[in-house]
Amino acid sequence: MHTTLRKIFAPILDIFEKGDGPYVYRPSHRKILIAVGSLFLFLSFISLYFALAVGGSGAFVPTLVFFVVSTVCLVVGALGTERAVAKIWGSK
Numbered sequence: 038m039h040t041t042l043r044k045i046f047a048p049i050l051d052i053f054e055k056g057d058g059p060y061v062y063r064p065s066h067r068k069i070l071i072a073v074g075s076l077f078l079f080l081s082f083i084s085l086y087f088a089l090a091v092g093g094s095g096a097f098v099p100t101l102v103f104f105v106v107s108t109v110c111l112v113v114g115a116l117g118t119e120r121a122v123a124k125i126w127g128s129k
Contacts, residue, residue: 039116046112053113053121060123067114067122074110077103 043050081103088096113121 043116046116049109049112050117050121053124054118056120056124060120061128062119062123066126066128070110070114070122070125074107074114077107077110081107 081100084096084100084103088094088100110125113125117125
């Protein structure tokens with residue numbers, strides 16, 4: 038299952054797994070990344086709820102942005118290598 042999901046999300050993971058230089062990885066970085074991704078997902082659902090309640094189409098832009106950010110965070114946090122997690126944190 039893990040390899041199948043890695044193949045599905047390969048376009049996202051390839052961006053962050055490139056490179057061969059040194060990096061600094063801490064296991065807490067992965068946990069925090071998953072927590073931040075979950076918070077952004079919750080924020081996208083709240084934004085979608087209020088967009089539908091108000092009926093304004095302009096509120097869908099933040100919903101989309103929050104959803105994309107949460108997807109990237111959750112995919113890299115759950116499926117990415119140590120290099121990908123370090124790269125998303127900007128660790129060198």
